Amino acid sequence: MKTSEKFIVLHPSIHKPSGGGGGSAVPPSHRTWILVFMLFFTVTFAFTLITTREAARTSAGATTTTRSVLPRPIFDALVHYASTNTTSFSGRMSSAELKYIAAVLRRCAEPCNLLVFGITHETLLWNSLNHDGRTVFIDESSYLVSKLEEKQPGIEAYDVQFTTKVSELYDLIEHYKEQMKNECRPVQNLLFSDCKLAINDLPNHIYDVAWDVILIDGPRGYFPAAPGRMAAIFTAGVLARSKRGGATHTHVFVHEIYREVEKLCSDEFLCRENLLETKDFLGHFVVGKMDANSFEFCPNSDSSSSPKSN
Known part of the structure; x- marks a missing residue:
């Protein structure tokens, strides 16, 4: 049976040019x-x-x-609630002290490098206010460090075994004066320092950071056998003067500045001419970098300038 359907088959030859000669065109x-x-x-x-x-x-x-700073309303809210829950007998910072440090952190270059000596009631506040910056905590208690890391895994903290005692203050100052051009000089790599006041057992990378702000609120220093803050203040002074990169100055805060250890060591290693202001029991120093060949922490130690106190 035939169908009416027709199929058209196109043969390749019909596509050849009519002129012939070379069928590949x-x-x-x-x-x-x-x-x-x-x-x-x-x-x-x-x-x-x-x-x-x-x-x-x-x-x-x-x-x-x-990578931005904490939004201002959240920043202000944190400071507000932290400062309204302070008491004069709790060992916590006062409202004025908290707000003062917070104001400096807000102005800090982004990202801000913040080094804090002491795990305190304000630890989480400092870590939060320095949002997107680097915050490192140093404390004498391995227990407090481990508990902090357990509850707040994102926080960077290290424990240090301080070998100093408050009762040794004047012996340590004498040692520093004997070694100020050698082991206790103001510009050096603390990792290799044998100065009795140097903290040299932190992780290596801590010494390479250009710290913008250093807050000294530890270790304990209220009884003779306590480690005291001599080493922390000395180390802060060296880190500020020896830093590479970053801003040319470092903000150094010393809490309980009017105690003997804190006042004497701040005068020796942070220098009165660098004391910008005091707020309650908080001293605010601005310490600049120094030349590698410098051997005096306070070249202008005879300066009669007096800090503004509030």
Whole structure:
């Protein structure tokens, strides 16, 4: 039975040019389609490449934007609630002291490098206020450090075994004066220091950080056998003068500045001419970098300038 359907079969020979001679030539219509296809492919490839690069730039920009300071309303709220829950007999910082340090942290370059001696009631506040910066805590108690890391895994903290005692204050100052041009000089790598006041057993990378702010609120210093803050103040003075990179000055805060150890060591290693202001029991020093060949912590120790006190 025959069907009425017809099939048209195109034989390759019908596409040959009528002029004969060399059957491999491509007719003009096919060359046009090939050119259109190649142009389409080229445009598509270029568009994809440009789009990918723009997406990468946008992504990089977004990453940079996320590294920002804590939003001001949240920053202010944290300071407000922390400062309204202080008491004069709790050993905590006063409202004025908290607000003063917070104001300096707010002005700090981004990201801010903050080193804190002492795990205290304000520890979580400092870590939060320095949002997106680097905050490191140093404490004498391995127990407190481990508990802090257990409850707050994102916090960086280390314990130090202090070998000093408050009762040894004047012996340590005498040792420093004998070694001020050698082991106890103001510009040095503390990792290799044999000065009795140097803290040299922290992780190596801590000494490479250009610290913007150093807060000394530990270790304990209220009885003769306590380690005292002599080593912390000395170490802060050396870190500020020896730092590489970052700002040329370091803000150093000493809490309970009017106690004998804190006052004497601050005068020796942070210098009265660097004392910007006092707020209640808090001293605020601004210590600049020094030349590697410097051998005096306080070249202008005879300065009669008096700090502004509030």
